[in-house]
Amino acid sequence: MHAIEFRNVSFRYEEDQPYVLRNVSFQVETGEWLAIIGHNGSGKSTIAKLMNGLLFPSEGEIFINDIPLTEENIWEIRSQVGMVFQNPDNQFVGTTVRDDVAFGLENRGVPRAEMMERITSSLEQVRMHDYLLHEPYRLSGGQKQRVAIAGVLAISPRVIILDEATAMLDPLGRKEILDTVHRVQAEQQIGLITITHDLNEVMQAERVLVMNDGEVWMTTVPRELVKKQTELQQIGLDVPFVSQLAHALQKLGVPLTEEPIDHEELLDTLWTLHSRK
Amino acid sequence: MDITFEKVDYTYQANSPFEHKALDSMSFHLPTGSVTAIVGHTGSGKSTLIQHLNGLIRPTNGKVRIGDYVLEPKKKPKHAKALREKVGIVFQYPEHQLFEETVEKDIAFGPRNFGVPEQEIQKRVAESAQAVGLRADLLKRSPFELSGGQMRRVAIAGILAVRPRVLVLDEPTAGLDPRGQKEIMDMFYRIHQEQQLTTILVTHSMEDALAYADQVLVLDKGKKYMEGTPVEVFSQRQALQQVQLDVPEMFQFLLKASDRFGKPVAYQGQDVERLAEQLAALAGDPNE
Secondary structure, eight states: OOEEEEEEEEEEESSSSSSSSEEEEEEEETTTTEEEEOOTTHHHHHHHHHHEEEEESSEEEETTTTTEETTTTHHHTTTEEEEEEGGGGOOOOSSSHHHHHHHHHOOOOOOOHHHHHHHHHHHHTTOOOGGGOOOOOGGGGHHHHHHHHHHHHHTTOSSEEEEEETTTHHHHHHHHHHHHHHHHHHHTOOOEEEEOSSSSHHHHHSSSEEEETEEEEEEEEEHHGGGGHHHHHHOOOOOHHHHHHHHHHHHOOOOOSSOOSSSSHHHHHHHHHHHHH | OOOEEEEEEEEEETTTOOOOOEEEEEEEEETTTOOEEEEETTSSSHHHHHHHHHSSSSSEEEEEEEETEEEEBBBBOHHHHHHHEEEEEEOGGGGGGGGGSSSSHHHHHHHTTTTTOOHHHHHHHHHHHHHHTTOGGGGGOOGGGGGHHHHHHHHHHHTTTOSSSEEEESSSSTTHHHHHHHHHHHHHHHHHTTOOOEEHHHHHHHHHHHHHEEEEEEEEETTTEEEHHHHHHHTTTHHHHHHOOOOOHHHHHHHHHHHHHSSSOSSOOOOOOHHHHHHHHHHHOTTO
16 A cells, blocks of 8 residues: 555646656555655655645645645644654643643644553553653653654554654664654554655655655655765755765775765774775 | 953852852863864863853853953953954854845845944945955845845954954754855855954864864863863763764774774875875785
8 A cells, every 4th residue: 555645746736837756656554664865945845735635636646655645634644744843842732741742632622531542552552751841842842743743653653744843853863763653663564755855865764755946856765866966965865975975986996886874884894895805 | 352361160050059150160261363172071161161251151260351351250341342342253044143134135234243444334234245245246145135145244244344353153054955064164264364254163062172163172161171282172072972072974984994904094184085095005915
């Protein structure tokens, strides 16, 4: 089953304005991690807003769990798509961590007993249960984003979208968030979409969608993506440090057969070459 | 302008149950013309520190000197406005603070506020727009029609138009794509050199600290934890990890490579190409 499918989706804000998305098609499977990258203004965030019905396509169709998204079923569908945004301070409504996670559940009329259960389990999943009665604004950036993720998990979505949710965090906060969502995604077999500029984050995803000027530039796996260093740099992106290094080694004639995904893979290959001599 | 902190404490909500010491006996000296990177995890005191630099807050104890200006406890600074003219702070996501109808008016807002004569303002708007790489035809447009990267440049031009001598950058590349990040940092570095500014860069990016800073100041729990050139600071990975930071990726890789090949591969300012040559030699030579 496709958790999300875009079929020939185009979007513009007004009829006399240029398209910000043109003929975009892709799928995300249940349990899959897709990273979306692209230069600023390439259409990434528009895709995110279309996925949970904050915007509707001008042309084309969007399917959530194989059901077409319409203005009639948007409220039902929205509970299946959880979004976490960039700025942790802009998404809190509750005065305690518990109230904040409860907010989405109250909105959906979940009975109290079930609500308490879901709050406990979602906060446990992001390891923030010890902070139940803390005030959200006193938490660190990474902790705030974990609470935001708990709020999303509490409504049992089929897909979680992180729209640059790690951009404002320090390196440790970033790692906390990625570890958390990756674990939850694997445990619950939900779809995960991360919209990001962080190249090392992209390398951890299963597939990558590259956007350029409102169009899909390429859909591929990370190991294939990094082969396109020059082309990516032309569209304002780049490849990770380890890929740049591997390409520089190849230019010097060092026979690397496969693109390394991390430092260890590259060093393993170099060590093997060394030992064979 | 030289900047000196002498045993500066800053306590939020003193004598209340919420009392919190955000800066604790902080001392350092930043020479005129230098670029200093300030790093530290969330809550280490970075924001409190930079708010002292243009007198938004004053030390609870100790003394801050910025050129001839002195900030002391319980003494209202005499020339607060003059200080603010000299110290330009580019806060996180500065484009969120744009509000005028046109790019031109937005850039002019700062100098107008400081009473700069109208003719001079026009000159400065043109100069600052050029310095940040905004085309002249964008000046009459609404800033809200521009892309995120361009909006950020407008906000920065507005700060430069006041002609500060100290530039404080708080996470200036957050949210930008890789090309945008490099363009903005290169732009700041060029302006820093051309205008001979004293620049303070607050960043999570150890890569940027290595590439642009003369000295690095590491904060932890409101205290100065480490201080030195980028190479000095980044040679101490364990100490950085203890305060939840890490070294740039180049240093991480060099440590792993040294480990794997059983001999030190040191950082000598090499770029990726030069490192590739070193590695090719290591991998290719059976006697190595």
